[in-house]
Amino acid sequence: MTKILIRGVVYAMIADMLWGLAFIVPKLLPAYSAIEIILGRYTIFGTISIILLLNEKNKTYKLTGGICVKALILALCGNIGYYFFLVIALQQIGVTRATLINGILPVSISLYGNWLNREYPLKKILLPVTIMLGGIMTINLAAYGSGIGKWNAAGIISGIVAVLLWTWYGVANARFLKENPNISSESWATITGIASLCLLPLFLLFVNFTMSEPASVWRIFILNKSVLTFWLGCSVLGIIVSWFAYGYWNKASQILPVSLAGQLIVGETVFGLFYSFLIAGRIPSMVELIGIILAIGGILLFIRTISRSPGNSNEIGCEGRCD
Numbered sequence: 001m002t003k004i005l006i007r008g009v010v011y012a013m014i015a016d017m018l019w020g021l022a023f024i025v026p027k028l029l030p031a032y033s034a035i036e037i038i039l040g041r042y043t044i045f046g047t048i049s050i051i052l053l054l055n056e057k058n059k060t061y062k063l064t065g066g067i068c069v070k071a072l073i074l075a076l077c078g079n080i081g082y083y084f085f086l087v088i089a090l091q092q093i094g095v096t097r098a099t100l101i102n103g104i105l106p107v108s109i110s111l112y113g114n115w116l117n118r119e120y121p122l123k124k125i126l127l128p129v130t131i132m133l134g135g136i137m138t139i140n141l142a143a144y145g146s147g148i149g150k151w152n153a154a155g156i157i158s159g160i161v162a163v164l165l166w167t168w169y170g171v172a173n174a175r176f177l178k179e180n181p182n183i184s185s186e187s188w189a190t191i192t193g194i195a196s197l198c199l200l201p202l203f204l205l206f207v208n209f210t211m212s213e214p215a216s217v218w219r220i221f222i223l224n225k226s227v228l229t230f231w232l233g234c235s236v237l238g239i240i241v242s243w244f245a246y247g248y249w250n251k252a253s254q255i256l257p258v259s260l261a262g263q264l265i266v267g268e269t270v271f272g273l274f275y276s277f278l279i280a281g282r283i284p285s286m287v288e289l290i291g292i293i294l295a296i297g298g299i300l301l302f303i304r305t306i307s308r309s310p311g312n313s314n315e316i317g318c319e320g321r322c323d
Contacts, residue, residue: 008255009303011248012264018245020271024279025233025241032230034087035207036220037237039200040230042080044238046197049190052243056190061183067191070176075195078169079242080203085162092155101159103136106266108163109170113258116171124305125259132263132298138291139269170262174253185250189243196242263302266295 026037061067089098107129114120177188204217220230252261270292277284284292 004255005303008252008261009264012252012256012261013267015245015249015252016264016267017271018240018248019268020275021236022241022268023272024275025237029230029233031226032220034083034090036217036230037234038080038083038087038203039217040220040234041237041242042193042196042200044231044234045193045242046200046238048239048243049193049197052186052190053194056187059187061180061187063191067180067183068195071188071191071195072199074169074173074176075192076199077165078173079192079196080199082162082165082169084203084207085158085165089155089159089162092152092158098155098159099140100137101156102163103140103269104133105163105166106136106263107133108167109262109265110259111262112167113171113174113262117175117258119257119259120306125302128298128302128305129263130298131301132266132295135291135294135296135298136266136269138287138294139273141287141291170253170265171258173250174258174261177250177254181254185254186247188250189247192246193243257306260302260306263299266299270295 026034029037032040086098086102089101092098110125110129111122114122114125177183177185183191220227252264256264273284273288273292
């Protein structure tokens, strides 16, 4: 295994470790809706990004109109759009089924990225991908129980749309970074953070147009002890779970084959479970442990497979820049 490959995996795992907090923070803010949390998270993410951009020195890129449009599209798909449709799925068909649909995300990114970029023969990666998918399904069934809610078209479609949005985002974001090595991973996280902030007014309009009742979010701006707790939680989501996590994910995307990076997203679920175990003060059940082992085992088998591939040194590396 090359040093560059190891470094890329470490970057992805750090991003997963930070993203895993997204499973925990909303649970600590039960009095606030998903819409309010989205607004709080991306308001903080965008605000801190503006501050960082204004203080950025020695820029290695020019912020063109094309880059701004790309950032808006990626922020719409990978940030606000993805989370919005995931929330709808959670509300319509429940956590179990929504999570099972969302659980195919690492596999969809891996296969789509591999197909688009022609990285490895499908037969070479099919076994590790299948093992990882089995682990994901086992983790989800164990973590959320086998209780089954009702299927409905809105929930199913929303869950699928969420997966499609992040699948496209994961591949398109990696491709953009590799095609623009002069833009650092941190700078791109900053630019997409500002793009997310710019999209919030459109998000509110869309929510009010599609929801049966208008979304009222003014209470998050009325200062009191509860609101201060809300903004503290959103600061964690906006700075740590968003800016830092996307920065490290961008670093990984610049280095790793998309098919491998896609699989590594399963670490977000694993870390989310780990944090849940810590808060609950318990150890994983046998089924949960088996699922985690399968998911990690599939990734390790994939890494072993591609690290022994002929010409691997040309497939893994930085195109022009390594952060």
